[in-house]
Amino acid sequence: MLSTVRGPLRPRGVTLARSLKTVTSHPTEPVGVADHVPSRVLGTPRRPKKEGNITNVFGALEGDPVALPERFAALKRQLCTDPGLMEARWRSILSELEKEVGVIAQNGNAVVPQVSYSDIVNGLSEEQVQDIKKRGVVIVRGGVPREEALGWKQSILDYVAANGGRVKGAPPDRIVFYELYQSSAQLRARAHPALVATQTALLGLWHNSATSTSASWAASLRTPIAYFDRLRIRAPGPSVWTLGPHVDSGGVERWEDPGFRACFTKILELTDADGRPAVEAWKEHDAFDVMPRLGAKQDLYDAPNQCSVFRPWQGWTALSSTGPREGTLQVVPMLTLASAYVMLRPFFSRRPGAPAHSLAADDWVLDLESTAFPGSVPGKAQEMNSTTHPHLCLEKTLVSIPRVEPGDQVYWHCDVIHAVESEHSGVGDSSVLYIPAIPLTMQNALYLRDQRDTFTRGVPSPDFPGGEGESQFVGRVTVNDVKGEKARRMFGLAPFNTPADASPAEKILVEAANSILY
Template identity: 35%
Template structure:
């Protein structure tokens, strides 16, 4: 969107500010009316009246009428979820706080700000609450002190800090301080309240997006977006750098066919959605690519299918054409097997599902039978635990090293995402030692031995020659440091999560110049999902998983993602079945959602999921929807778009991990963060030696020697990285930790 006509925050007059503010209520009412609400739920307009009316009246001032309690916080969080980006797990996290602790913490934060006027300190107090990151903390503080504290809303940040441009937001304390300072300057100049600044910003940015009806805009008139570029005006190079996410012109909502609707887990609510026109997709489509990260799915959560650029319909048409009957038959077989597998998972414990093996057993020749059983389960599940890779006391010492490194380098800032604090640190002593540790390298070598290279049945064996993949030679991939907000070593036994994700791109999995370069999923798209081998390295090494510069990108070929001593993860342990399902899902639609009203809700839902209720969309009628996929974002998996996965039953929490245990999972595995139970997360992916990985390691070696961020992360954190950090290790430290093999993995030894 262009912003030439946006009123500048530096120059807006008091009169114009008041005019925009006067339109806020109309704006909220219009947006609220366009969004469907379940029966009994409060509308956005009703929640907004509470947020800016009753809440401020009750909780603000030197002598508030009452203290804010957990239920009040939950209502405000509900408003936040309806007002901006939807996060399906946030409310559950917030609800898990102890009521007395909430009241005490909110009171402490309010008194801290009243006494010191230090917004950073007050936010730090509030973020002790589970589910409360800097953005949500600012909401609570803005209710307590509406005259001086502004809510960290996207619209406010874009208008005040980005001149109306939709830049990537990390939602960290540093960004909020910038927003707070800019809001303070405007409040001082116009003698206004911070709470009014956020509402004016909302109107201005929503008007810029064209969300407001013409008759509802301010007296300046509607700001029209610039003409959109046509395909002819966009060259191929530009498309590869930043391809457009949405269609140029969406279909009228009332005429959208049923196969473009989300499959609603609540079948009665799903049926209810068929009557009125659907609300516009709420997806932040205009955000800059790369706004999401591995641990920040807040920036993109699909509540309805999203129409992408028309070329994606052409991609789907091409895949289906000539293979329609085979794909339809394959889908039917897949649904049967998927149902059987998930039914089985629901009867087993996590320890029965997720295989584990002691590190000592992978080193003993006498453990051959046990290793074979482990390997069979790993290939089926796509996830495993190698126990005791690093001695417990060593693992605990690494955690202590992290704390000391952070303490010695207090200038290091982290980005909070409710459950995790992500530090743009790559070269702390703990990270460097763990990557070079002989046992870690041995565990990675063992894990990567489960992959195979080109064989006669490899989809890539009939195309271009496959580069050499040396799975017996692990190389280092330096990732960031991640610390959970809450830090016990144990893991919850159950998962209540309705959204999950898959790393390494999203739409690229369907694109010819993405994973299609290596024909990674060719068997699935040709109608024989059973022939797909997720462990064929020859069908991976040439793939291009990042065509859009996404923030969660990984330029290296990873055979496994790996975390040391981690809790707080859940997985769908069906790497082959689940991948085939989410890849084929966009080609199919339910025949009907209307059922015999005499059926129970469970029976309705079973009928909806039945294989007989789903049909292949004809090639010429394929739309541009790729359920849960959007350029530059990770692949999202949720109950609305992927109903047959039954995430409530198929997502399994990993068993309890001890310090020094090594968790590994396949790059195609569906996984989800669950509330923060784990130690400091040292990310240790298992990467084989390939030509492309060797080139990446060469760049990474230079970054290590200079103390710069790793190559895939040069856009985040300080430009100086860790160049001046106290205690940053060097080559000698790598040698002492891992000898020649450790040096070789880092590209420091031939």
């Protein structure tokens, strides 16, 4: 979960298009897992990222539009192999989108799936599974006792108080998002049996269509690993910080990187395997196939706060009782439809002379000449608003999730559009620990190796802004505080076990991961 600040994010008088040249550089060629895994295995760990804060990941939709290089217009022409079919697919998506907007507008956050932790333990029903896959989000009630979750929050407050001026976050004068990764509460939560069981169950909703036995194309979906993320403690009242609608884990990389683009093949390719037109093939998009994700390069620009691991589910665990209008999470609960629209949006623009706010398909035409990728800035998250993505009708489809209680868990698919309410009109704090569900893969094992090093040194995790972090903090946990064999494996501190019923690819993956870590 990320946030951005309202107002300028750059020096006065400097346009974002100009400043972009100084903060990003484009690699000579995008790389996928097949290219970068061997170099990571044999080479050096990731370089620390420059210091910063959570705002660095957003391009800011305010102010001057970003002028992307000409290669982006060429990319659109390369991908649109049949203009007529592209237009037909666009119309198909808009037609279905209009219907689903009506469903969500009528039902609001009642469409957000909710299950109990006992459902996780006993096994989700087929109806629950299909609902979660359609909406791309789920609330898991219970699992962590309320008093235990509240104890975690108090422990964090004590940790903050003990370290005073060393604590960093945003905004700096009234911190909401804390640049803390190594508190005792975070360590205990990441290894909590209820969180691990929930993550294992949700990772199990994914599958791997890869037929190769290469470790690079394998994933152990029953082996969640720890990912050090930050936390949020937000007091009631208005905030200058707002997290608008966006999708994390890369922005323009979705189109620019061939590996990432492969995750959306059914949406972007206009013909079937036999070369026949396939206008509605986008409906066959499988958002839960691991295979193409393993070749995706989500961070072409090595930007702070960009997630470089394969993270199927983003997530947080509640430390407070928080409901709508109290600074909670908002989601657009239509996974496949929203993904299809977002991926085709750069190829179309409103027809010259059309009404300013028209959503009619006839008022939108193919645009293969401009470099526009609405809401996309290299090195930033993919952002959305009513101007960049009007057909989403965010005023109707961006819904606040139902009330959560301390210990509840919330997870959302890595492609789900989400935001955080700009206002908190409640009476208590709105607090969460960001803890996603991440499986063992080659790419993730490489990250775990580097994260283990930053953990040992007390500095921020590799995906996050650098600096001395918590290395001088009082009460910081260390690798010696991770107890139990299961927890130590999650943190990269003990070798992974090979399941007795592991497939050949999973066996090779576990062996390769252990060779990376030990």
